[in-house]
Amino acid sequence: MKRLQLFMKNLLFIFIFISIICCKAKERIPKELKYSFEYLDKNWEKKEIEIFKNITENDSTTPRKYHFGIGMHLRNNLLRHNEQSKNLTNFFNSIGIRHYDDMSSIILTSYHRYLNNQDIELQSQVDKYVEYWKPIIECQKNMKLKAVKLYNKYKTGDTLSIKMPVGENNSVVDYPCSNGTLEWIFNESKDLSIRGVITDKYNINSDTNVFFKVKILNKNHPETKIMMEEVNVGDEFNFTLSTFWRIE
Known part of the structure; x- marks a missing residue:
């Protein structure tokens, strides 16, 4: 009888302990x-x-x-x-x-x-997303630094060359910071290279959100569009300096 009572007490203790653990887990x-x-x-x-x-x-x-x-x-x-x-x-x-x-x-x-x-496992989930965004945030930071450096380097009237990647539909594209890098390899046979003169430079809402307006002097591929827009020699176009395009 005593053994049964002891067993029941132990069983009750285990039940209470498990209940407390479960409650804490829910909390x-x-x-x-x-x-x-x-x-x-x-x-x-x-x-x-x-x-x-x-x-x-x-x-x-x-x-x-x-x-x-x-x-x-x-x-x-x-x-x-x-x-x-x-x-x-x-x-x-x-x-x-x-x-x-x-x-x-x-x-x-x-x-x-x-x-x-x-x-x-909330913290584990959070860590996964933080780790995913870390190189992208670093890339975006570096891209803004690069943009400001270019903005300060050139003035209105300067001539520069711009190399741009070309994607589908024979149109220039820009790459987001999804791969965490600012580099891409220019392909002369496919990608677009232009020379142009800066006709205006400005920022929008932020000192790091900077832009050039450029008048095109020549294009290596005349039929290639820029961001799905037809832009010909003699035309002007605006673009952000926070870009993967290579500006020299």
Whole structure:
């Protein structure tokens, strides 16, 4: 009898201990994410929630569907036009997340884990996005420094050469900082090279958001468009100095 009582006491202690641990685990979910979960509970069809719950997190066929489906709904209706939008975005900003796409992805990943009684591992999710943006932010910073240097180097009336990458439709393109580098290799047979004279230089809203207006003196490929616009010898065009184009 004593052994049974001791066993029951131990069992009760284990039950209480597990309950405390579980409660603590639930308390680790920030209130902003809890609000997001409640929003999804109310605004997403139950059958869709059940389907979402039962997908595997590594299923390569689902991210696009949810990013442009419920993900877009979250970005437009929860993160932008909701009474809690400011609190939610301030929360994400405070942990280093500044892009709405990343916010909605974290909400959905956390919700999926929550539905499956898993730890949401918020910090791990945040670290992934911070690591992704780090080289891009560094690239953008370097690009602004390069832009200001060029802006200060040249004056109105100066002649310069500009080499530009050409993509599809025989049109000049510019590359974002998605690969974290300012370099690309010029291909004379395909890419555009022009000589031009600076007719104006200016900035918009910021000392680092700087532009040149250039009158074209010659083009190595006369038929090539610039950013889908037809620009011929003798024409002027405006462009930002925060660019992958090579300006010399």
